[in-house]
Amino acid sequence: MIIKQFNSDNQTQKGVIHFILITMGSFIISVSCNPQTNEKENEQDSYVERAIDVNYDLIHPVKRISLHYDLEEISGLSYYKKDVLACVNDEKGRLYLFDVSKEKIIKDIKFGKGGDYEGVEIIGEMAYIIRSDGRIFHFNLNKTEQEDFEAKVLKTPLSAKNDVEGLGYDTQSNGLLIACKEDAEVAKNNINGKAIYAYDLDKSTFLKKPFLKTSHKKVEKFLEDQGVSGGKVEKFKPSGIALHPRSGLIYLIASVGKALIVLDKEGAIKEYVKLDSKLFRQPEGICFAPNGDMYISSEGRAGRGYILKFKFLRK
Incomplete structure (x- = not known):
């Protein structure tokens, strides 16, 4: 008609x-x-927009670096020297030195048997690699060519139930910082929430009192105080830790929940950012260059792992 x-x-x-x-x-x-139609999308944006507040534009990396297939399961990341990062694979007892400018592995060091290695930290020429059960393997990078090269092990009271996933370094105390993804309790110290422990390198001693503590409730309270809509967030489970070379603030990254949390050394939350899951496929490693530039690594999930570089935005 x-x-x-x-x-x-x-x-x-x-x-x-x-x-x-x-x-x-x-x-x-x-x-x-209609606010109900875009409620989930707006909630995501309200977190993502906070990325600028941590001095980094976490929406737009300045570089995306594809890794060799040996690093498909990259789990830990540390700055070694200009353009060179140290990486570990959570299945192999090997340390990889990766040149981010040439985008290739320049050295492959076997330091132990296969295992669940989750964090790495380079201090001078000393390499420290932590396994999920809390064992810390260490060796001098300059001596890895010797026939008698053998990584030594620092024991801690941590175990597989703690599921250690992050290793950082505090220059002020000369201590390794250890982030537990799961159970934060050590020696029945009744810790609620998540804990960061320290290993004093000067005294070769694990400190049973947490270096700092945080919790899911603290995160929700922080977001509520900041006026962020939809304060309910997935429980935070750290997968990587690093100290900022300029501010001294502690950056914790989580693959579960795709988030970045920034704390001071007293454990006070300074910032919380919900990460874009499309950009951060499975973030497990984080480190900083001396100038403040930040690197975050993600596992490949049946593909190639990769590293994202973010420019430090000085304020």
């Missing part, structure tokens, strides 16, 4: 088209203005 009118009456045709366009426009405006 309408088709006949279009053929016989041009004015009627224009009127009907005009009516349809107005109706469609009203519908589109109504949908886009």
